[in-house]
Amino acid sequence: MTTWSAQVLALVGSWKEDAATVLLGVLGLGAFAGAKTAPARPIYRAVQAVAAPVVDGRATDACWAKAAWRPLDQRWVGPATKPGDFAGRYKVVWTPARLYVLAEITDDKLVDTHASPLDKWWDDDCLEIFVDPDHSGGEHQYNYNAWAYHVALDGHVVDMGRNQQGRLFDSHVQSRHTQAGRVTTWETSVALYADSYDETRPATNRPLTIRANQPIGFALAYCDNDASAERENFFGSVPIAGTDKNRGWIDAGVFGTLLPVGTPAAALAR
Numbered sequence: 001m002t003t004w005s006a007q008v009l010a011l012v013g014s015w016k017e018d019a020a021t022v023l024l025g026v027l028g029l030g031a032f033a034g035a036k037t038a039p040a041r042p043i044y045r046a047v048q049a050v051a052a053p054v055v056d057g058r059a060t061d062a063c064w065a066k067a068a069w070r071p072l073d074q075r076w077v078g079p080a081t082k083p084g085d086f087a088g089r090y091k092v093v094w095t096p097a098r099l100y101v102l103a104e105i106t107d108d109k110l111v112d113t114h115a116s117p118l119d120k121w122w123d124d125d126c127l128e129i130f131v132d133p134d135h136s137g138g139e140h141q142y143n144y145n146a147w148a149y150h151v152a153l154d155g156h157v158v159d160m161g162r163n164q165q166g167r168l169f170d171s172h173v174q175s176r177h178t179q180a181g182r183v184t185t186w187e188t189s190v191a192l193y194a195d196s197y198d199e200t201r202p203a204t205n206r207p208l209t210i211r212a213n214q215p216i217g218f219a220l221a222y223c224d225n226d227a228s229a230e231r232e233n234f235f236g237s238v239p240i241a242g243t244d245k246n247r248g249w250i251d252a253g254v255f256g257t258l259l260p261v262g263t264p265a266a267a268l269a270r
Contacts (some may be wrong), residue, residue, distance in 0.1 A: 078233030132217025
């Protein structure tokens, strides 16, 4: 699919990377028509990993030292939390085959009370990875224009299907996490799939190839529940305008922009 973002990058082919990313941020590409007053889409430059990290929840691979931390500090759902209840940050690297997301979550209590992975998965503690592979924005509630992967503590991965029911996508995201006191380190790898994804024949779908300077819609969030029947808070990585901030699972236009870059030294200098 041809997108505004791809067209911009083509037009600025001979410009420096900064010119392209500034245009993407200013134009807010892929957002819904009402996004004139929305916050600018933040841009994360993800460095390419020379060797893919081992997904073991320990974050000891060399590539992570080359990636920049970003905060998980936007409260999308729930009341203000007390100091020490929650804090989060994340970083991303990539290879042509997958995105790799590392998240460090400080939480005073982890909850996973639903035995079935398809039963109210959003009300347990989980990491939520939003990806829009072609950076097109738009509605994706019950289709595959974009993805909202809920990554549970037990490793199951859920998003909505076309039948408006949750479906497992465990093969799309691999995850491991480790705990040290109140800090949980999540290490994940994410395969990207096109909006033509055929859920009736999952084995026939092939992951997309990730390429440098081709922007991807991206956001990260965390569902936090300490002791309630429903999640108590939902923290995200991007600011969302308006009173209803729980729109990432519906509208890919609120995602930020992840720009894969192929020169680690250049990315670190920015």
